[in-house]
Amino acid sequence: MALADYYNRVNLDLLQQIPPAAQIILEVGCGAGAMAEAYRRINPAVHFLGIELNPEAAQAARGAGRLDRVITGDAAAVEPVALGLPALAAGPGVDCLIFGDVLEHMVDPWSVLARLAGWVREGGLVLACIPNVQHYSVIVNLLRGRWSYHDEGLLDRTHLRFFTLEGIHELFTRARLEVYDVQPRMWGDANAERFRQIMTPVLGPLGIDPARFAAQTQAVQYMVRAVRGPAPGATATSCRRLLLWSLLGSVIGSEVRIQEPHRFLATMPGVRVVTGTGLQFVDLGRTLPGEDRVFVEQRVVIPIGDHLxxxxxxxxxxxxxxxxxxxxxxxFSELVSSEFFALRSCHGVQTTTEPLAQVLREYNPNVQVFPNQLAILPPPRDFFDSDVEVDTGRGVSVSPATLFFGALNREADWAPFLLALNRVLAELKGLVRVLVVHDQALFQALETTDKAFEPLCSYDRYHSLLHMADLAWLPLEPTRFNRHKSDLKFLECAGHGVAVLASPTVYSGVIRHGETGLIYGSQEGFRDQLVRLIVDTTFRRRLATSAYREVAENRLLARHYRQREAWYRAMLGRLPELNRELMERAPELKPR
Structure with a gap:
């Protein structure tokens, strides 16, 4: 009998709440291990454990190698030694305990939660997704005298316990866990508003707040985040709450530089994230009591009057x-004409590389380098999925290889090598095709019919195209502007198992030539190395595999994102001093 579909589902909202740097995770009701598989793309080094009541689902999780250990059985009876916990940590050591739509299936969820919470380290997290029995659809059916069970949903026939928001808080309080965040999951439903309008007249006489009732009856499920120990800001010794607000001056590049790091930081207890391309000044004052405040301006270069x-x-x-x-x-001419006001008028600056940091320190002494990292590691390439071997006379090649080029404003960088590139395309006709993203001029200049063009596209689409390539060309001429660029293009290629041929500008300090990629220093070197990457499939794939391993071990965001929080808190501790320095550096800010 085939395994039911829901055993392989991933609750993406729950996945985004799991700490990216967790060392030990225990998922109760792990199904076939889909959550573990998805999380390993964020943090491959995790030790992921699971408890699953369904033997077939547990076996599927084991067979796929998605979890490090899976115990088949009732969570109420499983002992930590069966999961290997004593061997993994001295005493209770789970970093994150997960209940994804399982507590409602238990006979005694109160005792199970309390018992397993004792396995969580001090400061560790407990995450849960729990159906809301107060949903308006349940109330309507009760008013009609109906309580009908179904195969799935709020009244799943296997549900044994039912919870409202108040009941959820009681559940976690009895387990001695501090709830610090409960978020509703809502689906778009026009009937919810109609229900609210019908019910509003009777709420007042019943002493029920209409706004609260509307919110609680629209929630299908609740996402609960709790901590073992004091919640953020609850005591003098617990970590202070932190509001991290970011204003995006450019959507391009914001995913890697702002949105992904901030999404990771939002998994930390007490960190609240707000991101947007605009703001209302009144919103800046809507903070929680005792909440520290950080405002990040990503490439914000606006008229100086507005910026002031x-x-x-x-x-x-x-x-x-x-x-x-x-x-x-x-x-940036506007930045220069303002005497670099956007840099001077901040307490500090964060950037990507040390060479760029040295330049930025001319305008602000408080510069911190956060190199680019990948938030998610793409799945390993199946290089042999559609191989067709061809004897090229220089060895066996898998044909044709796809050469990828995808970048903005690179004409001055590729133009010196265009003649050499076209000669290689002619010489190896039938062995290579070219995929160009955005650069129409390069696409038209390629003297081959075996080429494809993609206009400027979304970041997700860009990654999908890159994942289909075999090798990529990363040209950067040795100009001042280029020398201050980052290695992001190499990381993206390496993550997708794409071998790289790159210029020495920027990339010579990142790529180990002949091991994680190739560096060319001349037109002749460019030609020879491009030919080798096309015709020598084994060599090309060895480079790609080594680069992929390098990223997996050293350049994933999960290993680095907490450095940002540490720097922000250190800077907040110096805020009075930094304010004095700021007024000296940007006297325009002084009150008039």
């Missing part, structure tokens, strides 16, 4: 102001 107003409001509200800048500042 923004900075003054932020200072009045007690924010630590940080500029995120990842290009040579001399390249």
């Amino acid at each position: 107003q923004l900075q003054r409001v932020l200072l009045e509200q007690g924010y630590l102001i940080v500029a995120e800048f990842d290009d040579d500042p001399l390249h």
Whole structure:
């Protein structure tokens, strides 16, 4: 009998709440291990354990190698030694305990939660997704005298216990866990508003707050985050809450530089993240009691009058102001004409590389380098999925190989090598095809019919195209602007198992030539190495595999994101001093 589909589902909302740097995770009701498989793309080094009542699902999880250990049985009876916990940590040591839609299936979820919470380390997290029996659809059916069970949903026939928001808080309180965040999961439903309108007249006489009732009856499920030990801001010794607000001046590049790191930081207890391309000043004051405030301006280069107003409001509200800048500042005329106000008027600047940091320190001494990292490791390439071997006379090649080029504003970088590239394409006709993203000029200049073009596309689409390639060309001429760029293109290629042929500018300090990629120093070197990558499939794949391993071991965001939080908190601790320095560096900010 085939395994039911829901054993292989991933609750993406729950996945995004799991700490990216967790060392030990225990999932109760792990199914066939889909959650573990998805999480390993974020943190391959995790030790992921599971408890699953269904023997077939547990066996599927074991067979796929998704979890390190799976115990088949009732969570109420499983002992930690069966999971190997004593061997993994001295005493209770689970970093994150997960209940994804399982507590409602238990005879005694109160005792199970309390018991397993004792396996969680101090400061560790407990995550749960729990159906809401107060949903309006259940109330409507009760008013009609109906309580009908179904194969799935709020009244799943296997549900034994039912919870409202109040009941959820009681459940976690009895387990001696501090709930610090409960988020509703809602589906779009026009009938919910109609129900609210019908019920509003009777709520007042019953002493029920209409707004609260509307929110609680629209929630299908609740996402619960709790901590073992004091919640953030609950005591003098617990970590203070942190609001991390970011204003995106450019959507391009914001995923890697801002959105992904901040999404990871939001998994930390007490860290609240707000991200957008615009803001209302009144919103800046809507903070929680005792909440520290950081405002990150990503490539915000706006008229100085508007920027001056923004900075003054932020200072009045007690924010630590940080500029995120990842290009040579001399390249931006508005920045130059303002005497680099966007850099001077912040408490600190964060950037991608040390060479760029040295430039930025000319305008602000408080510069911190956060190199680019990959948030998610793509699955390993199945190189042999559609191989067709061809004897090229120089060895056996898998034909044709796909050469990828995808970048903005690179014409001056590829133009010197166009003649050599076209000669290789002619010489190896039938062995290579070219995929170009965005650069119409390069696409038209390629003297081959075996080519494809993709206009400027979404970041997800870009990654999908890159994953289909075999090798990529990363040209950067030795200009001032290029020397201050980052190695992100190499990381993206390496993550997708794509072998790289790159210029020495930027990449010679990152790529180990002949091991994780190839570096060319001349047109002749470019030609010879491109030919080798096309015709020598074994060599090309060895480079790609080594680069993939390098990223998996050293360049995943899960290993580095907490450095940002540490720097922000250290800077917040110096805020009075930094404010004094700021007024000296940017006297325009002084009150008039």
